[in-house]
Amino acid sequence: FPEVDIVANATDLPFKDNSIDGAVSESLFEHVPDAGRVASEMTRVVKKGGFIYVSAPFIHPYHASPDDFNRWTISGLKHMFPDLEIIKTGVRSGPWSAFLMFLAYSLGVLFSFGSRRVAPFLAHVFMLVLGPLKYLDYFFTNIPGSEAVAAHLYIFGKKK
Numbered sequence: 001f002p003e004v005d006i007v008a009n010a011t012d013l014p015f016k017d018n019s020i021d022g023a024v025s026e027s028l029f030e031h032v033p034d035a036g037r038v039a040s041e042m043t044r045v046v047k048k049g050g051f052i053y054v055s056a057p058f059i060h061p062y063h064a065s066p067d068d069f070n071r072w073t074i075s076g077l078k079h080m081f082p083d084l085e086i087i088k089t090g091v092r093s094g095p096w097s098a099f100l101m102f103l104a105y106s107l108g109v110l111f112s113f114g115s116r117r118v119a120p121f122l123a124h125v126f127m128l129v130l131g132p133l134k135y136l137d138y139f140f141t142n143i144p145g146s147e148a149v150a151a152h153l154y155i156f157g158k159k160k
Helices: 035-045 074-080 095-112 118-140
Strands: 020-026 046-057 084-093 152-159
Touching: 020 035, 035 046, 035 074, 046 074, 046 084, 074 084, 074 152, 084 118, 095 118
Parallel strands: 020 046
Antiparallel strands: 046 152, 084 152
16 A cells, blocks of 8 residues: 555564554454464563554454464463553443354355355345444443453553
């Protein structure tokens, strides 16, 4: 894309140690085989006092892009960043989003009649149709315990 300035491997970022004010990872960790290395690289390049935000799926169907390796809990994400003072954790996409995705993916598989090519396409069609259900997350995201059944979770912290 024209606005992209740098393309790099997340396990070997082309920045000096402690040189960046902040780093963001939005739904990346499940797609890399060594998420721990990515977390270390993010921590390495962020300045002391800088910020790191990471969101990752917790309850989410398999989705290769090009592959899909892991799911994360809040405690798992915190464990990946021992050098962060955690400021906030929470639900990025709630229980209704998780339900919607599993329902759409299940219907995609069912109505694809065994075609691995057709199933993801149909899942996206069903997500368009069922999509309005995700707005119910606004009522459930802040309820204590909703992180136990959420689609995506996040952590936000400051480098010690």
